[in-house]
Amino acid sequence: MVRLEARPIDPAALLDGFCRDRTNVGAVVSFTGLCRAATEGQPVTTLTLDAWPGFTEAVMTELETETRARFDIIDVLAVHRWGDVGVGQPIVFVAVAAAHRRAAFEAADFLMDQLKTRAPLWKREGGPDGRRWIEPRPSDRADAARWTELEPAE
DSSP, rough: HHHSSSSOOOOOHHHHHHHHOOOOSSSSEEEEEOOSSSETTTOOHHHHEEEOOOHHHHHHHHHHHHHHHHHHSEEEEEEEEEEEEETTSEEEEEEESSSSSHHHHHHHHHHHHHHHHHHHHEEEEEEEEEEEEEEEOOOHHHHHHHHSSSOOOO
């Protein structure tokens, strides 16, 4: 399941709900991305994520489908904020349930790499020097590209 949220997200509540009554899994891996107070030495006071609801969620759903097809997992949840996010607030939450930990870790890593580089979300940071658009870094693109070199799990 994927969701795009305009309101603050609560990773602890999301993880609790995702784990509840799971007797068929051996591992749940989760990741929470937070808004930093600085990027590359530049102070950040706000982060604004622009999205195109409907379209953004459709791409997120495609990424979820790819993740499910590629890894031996039981379930996945990805919740991404849009709108204004304050420093220290959660931006994204991903959880993956699998029979074994390796598949859960790899699927969560893959999904985050894809969300970071392929989900249609436009990011602007605000700080004392004004606002600036944020693009995926070369390292983000390299992280996403490495999956094209790795064979999907059997």
